[in-house]
Amino acid sequence: MGLVEGGSLLLLLFIAMPLKYFFGMPEVVSVVGALHGGLFTVYVLMIVYATFAVRWPFRFTVGALAVAFIPFGNFILDKRLENWKQLKAA
Numbered sequence: 001m002g003l004v005e006g007g008s009l010l011l012l013l014f015i016a017m018p019l020k021y022f023f024g025m026p027e028v029v030s031v032v033g034a035l036h037g038g039l040f041t042v043y044v045l046m047i048v049y050a051t052f053a054v055r056w057p058f059r060f061t062v063g064a065l066a067v068a069f070i071p072f073g074n075f076i077l078d079k080r081l082e083n084w085k086q087l088k089a090a
Contacts, residue, residue: 002064004043012032016029
């Protein structure tokens with residue numbers, strides 16, 4: 001879910017916003033912004049689920065919430081979680 005939400009943020013910042021400000025198409029931001037908002041809400045719910053059901057460490061919860069506001073942040077977090085999973089399995 002983090003990758004989908006992160007992708008929607010990139011779409012909003014690098015496609016929809018330039019279309020609004022450089023090409024006078026504000027409706028694109030309305031649509032993509034609403035989509036991103038819905039995905040962000042689902043992302044936060046998934047973080048809450050992971051925190052309690054999977055017993056994520058608190059630092060993962062804080063980190064997952066923080067990277068949602070940073071472009072490409074969710075992609076970096078995903079890679080770190082994969083590495084953590086591999087270390088934990090070993």
